[in-house]
Amino acid sequence: MGIAKTIKKALNAESIVNFRKELAQDYMELSEFIETDSFKKFKELDIIVNSDDFINNKRKIERLKYKKSEIFHDEKLSKKLSSNKRIKTYLKVASSDMFKEYSEFSESKLHVQLSDLKSKGKKYLDKEDAERMSRYFKDEKIKSYYKFENSRDYRIYKSVENSQLLNEYLDISERVNSDKFKDQKAYLLNINRYETTKDFQLLNNYKELCDSVPVKKYLKYKDSTDFDFIKDWELSFEDGFNEGTFDNLKWSSVFNNFEGILDSNVSLKEDKHFFTSGKNLSFEGNNLCITTKKESIDGNIFDPKIGIRKNQFDYSSGILTSKGYFAQKYGKFEAKIKLGDMSVSQCFWLSGGVNSPHIDIIKSISNNKALVSLIRAKTDLEHFVVNGLDLSNDYYIYTLIWSPEKIEWRINNVIVWTQTEGIPSEPLSLNFASCVYNDLKVATSKMLIDWVKVYKRAE
Numbered sequence: 001m002g003i004a005k006t007i008k009k010a011l012n013a014e015s016i017v018n019f020r021k022e023l024a025q026d027y028m029e030l031s032e033f034i035e036t037d038s039f040k041k042f043k044e045l046d047i048i049v050n051s052d053d054f055i056n057n058k059r060k061i062e063r064l065k066y067k068k069s070e071i072f073h074d075e076k077l078s079k080k081l082s083s084n085k086r087i088k089t090y091l092k093v094a095s096s097d098m099f100k101e102y103s104e105f106s107e108s109k110l111h112v113q114l115s116d117l118k119s120k121g122k123k124y125l126d127k128e129d130a131e132r133m134s135r136y137f138k139d140e141k142i143k144s145y146y147k148f149e150n151s152r153d154y155r156i157y158k159s160v161e162n163s164q165l166l167n168e169y170l171d172i173s174e175r176v177n178s179d180k181f182k183d184q185k186a187y188l189l190n191i192n193r194y195e196t197t198k199d200f201q202l203l204n205n206y207k208e209l210c211d212s213v214p215v216k217k218y219l220k221y222k223d224s225t226d227f228d229f230i231k232d233w234e235l236s237f238e239d240g241f242n243e244g245t246f247d248n249l250k251w252s253s254v255f256n257n258f259e260g261i262l263d264s265n266v267s268l269k270e271d272k273h274f275f276t277s278g279k280n281l282s283f284e285g286n287n288l289c290i291t292t293k294k295e296s297i298d299g300n301i302f303d304p305k306i307g308i309r310k311n312q313f314d315y316s317s318g319i320l321t322s323k324g325y326f327a328q329k330y331g332k333f334e335a336k337i338k339l340g341d342m343s344v345s346q347c348f349w350l351s352g353g354v355n356s357p358h359i360d361i362i363k364s365i366s367n368n369k370a371l372v373s374l375i376r377a378k379t380d381l382e383h384f385v386v387n388g389l390d391l392s393n394d395y396y397i398y399t400l401i402w403s404p405e406k407i408e409w410r411i412n413n414v415i416v417w418t419q420t421e422g423i424p425s426e427p428l429s430l431n432f433a434s435c436v437y438n439d440l441k442v443a444t445s446k447m448l449i450d451w452v453k454v455y456k457r458a459e
Contacts (some may be wrong), residue, residue: 004388007152007414013336013395016413020229026215026217027230033214044339045206057199064187071181077175081169086160097149103436105145110136233455237326237430239289240451246281246320253278255431265319266300266308273315273436280318290447292317292344292434315440318360319433320449323351334399335432335452337400339391340445342367345435348398348449350428361409361414362398364391372409376422384409384417384424395450429452 010021033039066072081087093099105111111419114136130208136142148154160166175181185191194200207217221227246253254277256266265275274297282289295315301311320362339346347363356376360383367372368390373383389411399410404425434447 001293001413002388003386003411003416007389007396007411010412010414013397013412016334016397023226024230028222029214033166033218034345036042038209038212039218042206042209043216044105045202045209048271049203049206054199055319058194058203061194061197061199064193066375067184069188071185071188071238074172074181075176075185078169078172081119081165084155084165087192088155088164090157090405094296096176099154099157102145102148105142106149110142111217114142124371127356134173148442164306180412185355194286232291232458233332234458235453236328236456237454238287240296240453242286246278246282246452247283251320251322251323252319252324253318255319255323255433264300266302267313268302269304270437271301271435272439273317273434274311275319275433276316278318280316281320284446284448286450287338288320288449290320290346290432290434290449292340292436292440292445292447294440295445299368301369315436317421317434319431319432319438321351321429323429323431325429325430327456328456329425329427330402330404331457332401332453332455333430334397334452334454336395336397337362337432338395338448338450339364339370340447341440341442342369342390342392343440343442344445344446345437346445347431347433347435350430351431352399352426352428357426357428359402359407359424360427361400362391362396362411372417374407374419374424376421376424382389382419386411386416395448 012114088192103433111209114220137146147337187196190196200265210219237250253275254263254265256264256395264277267274273292276297276299280291280293294314295316297313299311299313299318300308301313302308333350335348337348338398342364343366348361350357350359350361354359356375358373360371360373362374363371363373365385369385369387370391371385373381397410397412399413401408401410402423404423405420407419407423408415430452432447432449432452434445
């Protein structure tokens, strides 16, 4: 894509200005925000929720399966043991009324006495003990106790009573019926279990902060270079031409190379115009206007053969220069300008000595054609022509970025040309002018300058 097409597709001057204003506002707000407790909290949470441990823990919790858990295994084992016939018999016996009665009987003196009598055998008992034993064993209640003692269920009970099987059953039963176990089971069966964790609360707090306007701005600019313009450059000169008059501490409407000889402008032999001392400079709204008119006007001209002489010119025009007031070596130089008829040679340039160095930041040379150039010496000229762009249809921002290693020309932030050889190394002043080198078809042309700004690298 050609330069002209690229510039047409880029942001226009007004959008660039608004973008910079927004950047400046955002930069100020973010500079204040990063000093707040909210930002510190965000940074802390940002480190936590984006850590491998936090992310892996979230995945681990979300991947938990009830059927693959110890909880499920314990519950399955509990059901298996609960259905064991020996355990069931043990539990049935232990919970029966007969077992309670028998237990009381087995601990009574009567049971001890009867057990002693039984252990002696009938043939060894005296008459009194034999009658007493016979009498007791005819008692239906006592008979039922001994029947229970000799039953199959009681024998199973006794075999299970102190067994590993019973201990395992009791242990697992205690676990599965505990509140902790029930809570763990409910947690595993909950498909939204992660939402019950402290991590989820931290994540929510982090997301809420991310949705806040200050953090959104921080994230927007965190990895961008948008703020480089603000951080890297420091304003060293500007004029917005908003006062409707010239700042005599910044500008002059007289430019010549014969200081001390003449206090007025001097044209060159090839010029068809003469710069008036401010007459062709005016203000339209908040714009400086340099007007070029087709009219007869007397002025001074430099003739290489005879020096300075009087001459009549066909066109009047104006010039504005910071020479003698402001000059700077290296930095960013830019102005927002709307050119008039492009057959008039309108120029925004930097100048040093008598003839050089001289840098044209923009110079119209014909309809839809302009150039940028670097003049190191009278015979050392390099330039680049921008074709196919009507610079009179709107305002454009013309920028020169000048460093010891490189000069870069831009139009509406689009890089137009770059030079890395023969870089000037002396302070240069600002200049705006509108010139005529060939007869014009227009009677009047106006070059409008909205503002000019110069930056130096921030310390």
